[in-house]
Amino acid sequence: DKAGHKHFMSKEIAEQPVVVAEAIRSYLPTGSDRVNLPGENLDFSKLDRLTMVACGTAFYACLTAKYWFEQLAKMPVEVDIASEFRYREPPIPGRTLALFVSQSGETADTLAALRYCEGKADKIVSVINVPESSIARESDLALPIHAGVEIGVASTKAFTCQLAVLLMLALKAAADRGTMTDEELSDHAAALRGLPTALNTALDQNRPIRKAAQRLSEARDVLFLGRGLMYPLALEGALKLKEISYIHAEGYASGELKHGPIALIDKNMPVVVMAPRDALFDKTVSNMQEVMARKGKVILVSDDDGIAEAEDGVWATIRMPHIHSSLSPILYAVPAQLLAYHTAVAKGTDVDQPRNLAKSVTVE
Ligand code: F6R
Numbered sequence: 001d002k003a004g005h006k007h008f009m010s011k012e013i014a015e016q017p018v019v020v021a022e023a024i025r026s027y028l029p030t031g032s033d034r035v036n037l038p039g040e041n042l043d044f045s046k047l048d049r050l051t052m053v054a055c056g057t058a059f060y061a062c063l064t065a066k067y068w069f070e071q072l073a074k075m076p077v078e079v080d081i082a083s084e085f086r087y088r089e090p091p092i093p094g095r096t097l098a099l100f101v102s103q104s105g106e107t108a109d110t111l112a113a114l115r116y117c118e119g120k121a122d123k124i125v126s127v128i129n130v131p132e133s134s135i136a137r138e139s140d141l142a143l144p145i146h147a148g149v150e151i152g153v154a155s156t157k158a159f160t161c162q163l164a165v166l167l168m169l170a171l172k173a174a175a176d177r178g179t180m181t182d183e184e185l186s187d188h189a190a191a192l193r194g195l196p197t198a199l200n201t202a203l204d205q206n207r208p209i210r211k212a213a214q215r216l217s218e219a220r221d222v223l224f225l226g227r228g229l230m231y232p233l234a235l236e237g238a239l240k241l242k243e244i245s246y247i248h249a250e251g252y253a254s255g256e257l258k259h260g261p262i263a264l265i266d267k268n269m270p271v272v273v274m275a276p277r278d279a280l281f282d283k284t285v286s287n288m289q290e291v292m293a294r295k296g297k298v299i300l301v302s303d304d305d306g307i308a309e310a311e312d313g314v315w316a317t318i319r320m321p322h323i324h325s326s327l328s329p330i331l332y333a334v335p336a337q338l339l340a341y342h343t344a345v346a347k348g349t350d351v352d353q354p355r356n357l358a359k360s361v362t363v364e
Pocket residue numbers: 055056057058059101102103104105106107110153154155156239240243359360361
């Protein structure tokens with residue numbers, strides 16, 4: 001049942017304010033600023049490091065979480081693609097938490113990576129959408145993301161729910177390890193509770209996003225740029241676009257532009273720049289200007305302040321509400337998803353069943 005939507009993907013994008021609110025409510029009980037995990041409790045003060053392993057979109061959720069665990073909980077984090085991790089067989093030092101992220105809970109490489117960590121890591125934790133899945137069953141602790149059934153092959157609501165749960169896990173780690181003040185923890189809790197409203201405001205930008213997508217649908221290649229927390233989201237935006245519209249897209253850390261990809265920029269190259277007005281904004285804007293100086297066509301995704309400051313010469317702007325900087329990747333996932341969706345619709349591709357792809361990759 002697509003609930004009036006043309007595709008499951010658009011239904012699932014639209015559901016995000018509700019399912020993300022559900023995820024937040026279940027880990028952050030009303031009236032409390034402290035994260036509560038279901039089942040067995042984890043004590044991050046007894047752990048020294050984190051190894052996160054996943055595939056595809058779930059891997060990008062892990063890359064995002066690396067920034068959170070490092071900045072908020074001061075924990076060293078390794079992030080790996082499951083198919084590389086399992087065959088590389090990396091040493092797992094003591095006091096390591098091994099964390100696996102998977103929507104389906106059945107991804108073959110992720111499951112094999114989990115089994116490799118059995119008996120080596122101190123604790124095996126998974127962040128999953130399907131509670132009765134193999135990955136959930138074989139973990140010491142399985143944390144549900146509460147996204148509900150996801151049918152569209154391109155992952156959307158599972159990604160934002162994974163991010164919300166991972167951010168709350170990082171806050172729990174910070175509280176256990178005493179790396180954040182009570183005030184900072186309260187700020188984050190309040191910002192999380194405001195996130196569903198912000199996601200709704202982002203969804204209201206559907207029309208300008210569709211207009212920008214109309215332009216993107218003419219492109220052969222598209223570049224996505226971001227810094228800090230927006231870098232993994234640039235990778236995710238590029239993955240979404242290529243898998244459903246079949247347009248070649250790449251995500252890059254903005255600072256890497258001049259180390260190679262700038263050679264690609266000409267008047268035929270749209271560049272999507274994900275840049276809330278945060279501490280790294282000026283740096284990203286200067287990369288964006290390098291793109292425009294070479295006639296590249298910039299789609300700037302930012303907030304009021306960012307757009308007011310940097311919209312001169314850009315091809316299109318997509319306006320997001322202002323948000324606590326830790327939460328920006330969750331909010332900016334919405335325009336990334338909608339851009340891919342409307343581009344695919346404009347091209348007439350099969351949005352819910354892209355060619356060659358399966359929802360659950362249970363074979364290598
Ligand atoms: C992309 C996508 C895939 C999955 C990947 C992992 O939109 O859906 O990249 O994220 O196959 O799947 P799970 O999360 O089920 O392990």
